[in-house]
Amino acid sequence: MTDTTAATDTLVIACPTDGALNRVPGARLSAAPKCGVCKSPLFAGKPVELTAVSFDRHARSSDLPLLVDFWAAWCGPCQAMAPAFARAAAQLEPTIRLGKLDTEAHQAIAARYNIRSIPTMILFHKGREIARTSGAMPAEAIVQWATANAPAR
Template sequence: MNTANNDPLQIACPHCNAINRVPGARLAQSPSCGRCHSALFTATPIALNAASFDAHANRSQIPLLVDFWAAWCGPCRQMAPEFAKAAMQLEPQMRLGKVDTEAEPALASRFGIRSIPTMVLIQAGREIARQSGVMPASSIVQWARR
């Protein structure tokens, strides 16, 4: 995705899920939501549920990297801080989100999640890559940028 130009991108707010139009050249300038006035990028993964998922996966024009996880999963808990570190490096070119498969079984089913943790990279509502297993932040960043 080329963010160097001034073409506006639609970005979902991580707080209220409102869609905002932001010039690509302004992504790195800490834009805020036109509705709730919160920061559009927080450099932390956001919790996604059925209500917020489609705004970020289908309506937002930046890629969405989703970590499907569960609280009872030891490897998921091990990867959580690494995923958070990756968010600091990947935003604002990419949104990172987490889906609790226990709380959102329909989303897990929709993506055919069979093992956790599993990361799914989504662009324009379509899955473009998938990776299962624990990864350090550097590997998450490298994999997501490919």
């Protein structure tokens, strides 16, 4: 996915470490920006472990599309897809944030999005569900699916 954000556009990016909201010029997304609060990198090339607190911050408050893997520890296909999802994160950042949500630990969020089978991936943008797919995928298919469904910038 190419970054076509104009140099004057500023995006709000949630920090994967502390959830702080950071304003980053679109032209600097690829320049390894750091959180203004905790100084951690805003992009680590790996999925963010989402919680009840951080889910809404990343899904609703951040300007980046968020691809969430709804999973559970007991799910064999979820475990099999985890390395592929991590590889996809390295390829999709900084244009799409990837996050993982444990459906056992955060049942209310899973219920809110009517998660009935896992793994299920949902692509969000500014709090809205854009696309959904279920079933394990290899990294290349995750990247292709996310890129095809992500909103244009």
